[in-house]
Amino acid sequence: MENSFDEKILDEANDWIKANQKVVLATVIQTWGSSPRQVGSRMIVNEKGDFSGSVSGGCVESAVVSECLSLIKDNKPCKKIEFKVSNESAWEVGLACGGEIAVYIEQIH
Amino acid sequence: MKIKTLEEILKKKSSKTEFAILTNLENGNSEIYLPGTSPKGEFSKYSDEIEKFFKSKKNGVIENSEIFVETYIKPIKVVIVGAVHIAQYLVDFAKSLNFEISIIDPRGYFASEQRFPDIKVINKWPKEAFEEIETNSSTALIALTHDPKIDDPALQYALKNKFYYIGALGSKKTHENRCQRLSEAGFTNDEINSIHGPIGIKLGGKSAPEIALSIIAQLVLETYKK
Incomplete structure (x- = not known):
């Protein structure tokens, strides 16, 4: 049996919007291999770079934050970003767990 | 996503209604879908696939499309x-x-x-x-x-x-x-x-x-x- 999956990030997004913040919603839309968060996992980012929720186990959140900030800056509605396995010896953004994920970011307007 | 859609989602969640959020990943359009009804506009041709996601209580992108389906089921x-x-x-x-x-x-x-x-x-x-x-x-x-x-x-x-x-x-x-x-x-x-x-x-x-x-x-x- 499955319980419903809801980490209440959308509720928080609404609170942020009511506080007059610009909000970008990031959602895991696809995963391949071993990835830490399931499809539907969410994160929100505001124009100051504050964020809540997660799309990985901490591996790619910083990259998602900067992508979200660019989205606000360029005033684009949405974008799909893919993250692949990282090279552990290099300081780069990627998934050390060996999985791949696609994250969809969209402005709430 | 439109603020209006977000508000509607929160309303559906608090009234424990089952629904899905349909998102066109290409243009960012999103829509709320209620099981058993026909999806509107650009989502209408994916009605069978959307129902399948509902039945399996899963989220995902419909194969060979740019449509993302996120289902909300009733909590236990x-x-x-x-x-x-x-x-x-x-x-x-x-x-x-x-x-x-x-x-x-x-x-x-x-x-x-x-x-x-x-x-x-x-x-x-x-x-x-x-x-x-x-x-x-x-x-x-x-x-x-x-x-x-x-x-x-x-x-x-x-x-x-x-x-x-x-x-x-x-x-x-x-x-x-x-x-x-x-x-x-x-x-x-x-x-x-x-x-x-x-x-x-x-x-x-x-x-x-x-x-x-x-x-x-x-x-x-x-x-x-x-």
Whole structure:
């Protein structure tokens, strides 16, 4: 049996919007291999770079934050970003767990 | 996503309606879909695929398309008998774990709204209280009063209605006596053995939050076993 999956990030997004913040919603839309968060996992980012929720186990959140900030800056509605396995010896953004994920970011307007 | 869509999603969530969010990943358009209806506009040709996601309770991108489907199903209902101290911590855990809690306690001084804000507290005996809760085989029961007058009728109701998880607080001795009473009331050994008693996973803790944790951990474990 499955319980419903809801980490209440959308509720928080609404609170942020009511506080007059610009909000970008990031959602895991696809995963391949071993990835830490399931499809539907969410994160929100505001124009100051504050964020809540997660799309990985901490591996790619910083990259998602900067992508979200660019989205606000360029005033684009949405974008799909893919993250692949990282090279552990290099300081780069990627998934050390060996999985791949696609994250969809969209402005709430 | 439009703010209007977000507000509609939150409204549907709080009224425990099942729905899906459909998003066109190419242009960012999104739409709320209710099961059994036909999806609108650009989503209309994916009606079969959307229903499939609903049936499997999954989220994902429809194959060979740029349509993302996110389904919202009803949370699992958990009925707690006994508005006691442990129940207050169970309510806290259940909020983040997304269980929908109702509490039954005929003792008014326990079942106050002040002790349980935002929770459905039914200040009646189990028999009448269950008339106010819609239950089925996806419902769980946590009996916490260890008072046979209150717990037993709730346990009997849960057994008869085949709740997927039934747990009862109390020592081994208390549970033996409880089993004896249920046997005398005509329940089979299999039915009686399906009750988790003493309730909870053995973690070793004795405080109210620790016992609540052991109960909620067992509930999650049993949910994914079924």
